[in-house]
Amino acid sequence: MIWNETKECMSRDQMTALQSARLVKLVDYMYHNVEFYRKKMQSVGIMPGDVKSIEDIVNLPFTTKDDLRDNYPFGLFAVPNSQIVRIHASSGTTGKATVVGYTRKDLDIWAECVARCMTMAGVTKDDVIQIAYGYGLFTGGLGAHDGAQKIGATVVPMSTGNSKKLTTMMVDFGATAIACTPSYLLHISEVLAEEGLLDQIKLKYAICGAEPWTEKMHKEIESRLNIKAFDIYGLSEVMGPGVACDCEYHRGLHVCEDHFYPEVLNSATLSPVADGETGELAFTTLTKEGIPLIRYRTKDLTSLDRTPCECGRTSARISRFKGRVDDMLIIRGVNVFPSQIEAALVEVDEVTPHYMMIVDRVNNLDTLEVQVELDQKYYTDEVRKIEALTKKIAHVIQQALGLSAKVKIVEPQSLVRSQGKAVHVIDNRKLYEN
Amino acid sequence: MFAKQLTVFIENRTGRLSEVLGVLKDHNINILSLSLADTTEFGLLRLIVNNAAQGKEALTENGFSSLLSDVSIIQIPHKSGSLRELLKVIDENGVNIEYMYGLSIESDSAYVVLKASDVEKVDKILTENGVRTISCEELANL
Numbered sequence A: 001m002i003w004n005e006t007k008e009c010m011s012r013d014q015m016t017a018l019q020s021a022r023l024v025k026l027v028d029y030m031y032h033n034v035e036f037y038r039k040k041m042q043s044v045g046i047m048p049g050d051v052k053s054i055e056d057i058v059n060l061p062f063t064t065k066d067d068l069r070d071n072y073p074f075g076l077f078a079v080p081n082s083q084i085v086r087i088h089a090s091s092g093t094t095g096k097a098t099v100v101g102y103t104r105k106d107l108d109i110w111a112e113c114v115a116r117c118m119t120m121a122g123v124t125k126d127d128v129i130q131i132a133y134g135y136g137l138f139t140g141g142l143g144a145h146d147g148a149q150k151i152g153a154t155v156v157p158m159s160t161g162n163s164k165k166l167t168t169m170m171v172d173f174g175a176t177a178i179a180c181t182p183s184y185l186l187h188i189s190e191v192l193a194e195e196g197l198l199d200q201i202k203l204k205y206a207i208c209g210a211e212p213w214t215e216k217m218h219k220e221i222e223s224r225l226n227i228k229a230f231d232i233y234g235l236s237e238v239m240g241p242g243v244a245c246d247c248e249y250h251r252g253l254h255v256c257e258d259h260f261y262p263e264v265l266n267s268a269t270l271s272p273v274a275d276g277e278t279g280e281l282a283f284t285t286l287t288k289e290g291i292p293l294i295r296y297r298t299k300d301l302t303s304l305d306r307t308p309c310e311c312g313r314t315s316a317r318i319s320r321f322k323g324r325v326d327d328m329l330i331i332r333g334v335n336v337f338p339s340q341i342e343a344a345l346v347e348v349d350e351v352t353p354h355y356m357m358i359v360d361r362v363n364n365l366d367t368l369e370v371q372v373e374l375d376q377k378y379y380t381d382e383v384r385k386i387e388a389l390t391k392k393i394a395h396v397i398q399q400a401l402g403l404s405a406k407v408k409i410v411e412p413q414s415l416v417r418s419q420g421k422a423v424h425v426i427d428n429r430k431l432y433e434n
Numbered sequence B: 001m002f003a004k005q006l007t008v009f010i011e012n013r014t015g016r017l018s019e020v021l022g023v024l025k026d027h028n029i030n031i032l033s034l035s036l037a038d039t040t041e042f043g044l045l046r047l048i049v050n051n052a053a054q055g056k057e058a059l060t061e062n063g064f065s066s067l068l069s070d071v072s073i074i075q076i077p078h079k080s081g082s083l084r085e086l087l088k089v090i091d092e093n094g095v096n097i098e099y100m101y102g103l104s105i106e107s108d109s110a111y112v113v114l115k116a117s118d119v120e121k122v123d124k125i126l127t128e129n130g131v132r133t134i135s136c137e138e139l140a141n142l
């Protein structure tokens, strides 16, 4: 099934024409409503009238996560708050969150995009779907929720954290679909196996996202649960989940490109690369009102394929992600930057600024251990003091990341000091296939 | 009188404890008593040695951080219940005992190493009660 055949199966010429018309409108809208963009465009000598078609997008300046941070909280909003009906936020590279705002129309388009994605996975109004992403500032829960509701499915807003309740309800409600992170679903499959419930579930589809996953994980989820699993992609700055999703042919993720124009950029020159070549993914939000972004650099590495897909859709597809251009980690679906840990530790006098993050996956759940060095000055002969310090640091990290971490205090001088770029992360998970 | 205790923070990794002890042995530091307070993640090795300052220096040279802290080494009087009496007095003075461990330096007498929340106050209490404590100098001559 295709949710919106008109938009998802347009000819390439029609799509280009639509994108061009929308870009022209967007540039004019942003120039007049967002001071930051007006100044940015003026600084490179571009006026709204200079952008005549989607090809002219290459002359427009990029937007980065830092721009959002620098304009915290509402500096990049194009409408007054009276027109904003929802706020979401994700972690920034330092203490400040990345804040996004949605108008009523933005939420409608978001639900439309998620509806397209879930339909791609097979979800219909007859399905019972458990949404097991976190509900809150994170876009996962409410984003998936609104899309599933738009389709007319029976939505069960589980949120995260209670696997036992989730598996019980999965059986009792006869849930046929689930939306959650892929690692959480693998964990759920284990819980189901332990409870002997695997043959009692009616699950057919899983729409998984918010973290990268490999083909191996994909196959494992499908075989363990005897379901079909689909990859949904999105990021809060651009919208949230639903920017792209893969179809039953799994030849890359179809981008809702009438709303989000994708570019893949050469990492060094930042010029668009040819289709099929790998580079950094950037999006221009063609229809967003609340916080529209031009050429927003996602830092995700992928390639584009604009050839029509066997499923009948003609929308551009992005390949499974090949990595990141920055040091962002996704832990239990939460975006984490090592710089956040660094900033948090500055607040703690008792430890040195040296730290090491060890990320692993145990029983399909991500674990984060943060090793810190005791400062010589605070050396103690009392276990109690070290334990209190461990708790204090864990709290500080929890506050900074919104994620619990296991803190391990290590011997002074034991963490590696390097001359050049220090290595602060050991990620033992295998998230990308190379 | 206080004595100096040498504390070494060690991660629970194989061989770490023996490395510390090895360094001390190589520098002819004599260990009179030790206590290892350990958790699943780390251990605090507390040592009474004949020369704590030299011990610290040797450890520093070999890449181990350590701490010198004041503790009371108390001779336990040869009377049943005397340690208990002593602890009661310390308690009544509102001083907390952080930890305690045994020390054997003379064959006919027992000693304990005591670390209190207020070391000076404890020292005063001990003196007032006529309890014999051991100094760094005495340790060095053992």
Ligand SMILES: [Zn+2]
Pocket (backbone or CB within 6 Å): A247, A248, A249, A254, A309, A310, A311, A312, A313
């Ligand atoms: Zn397709």
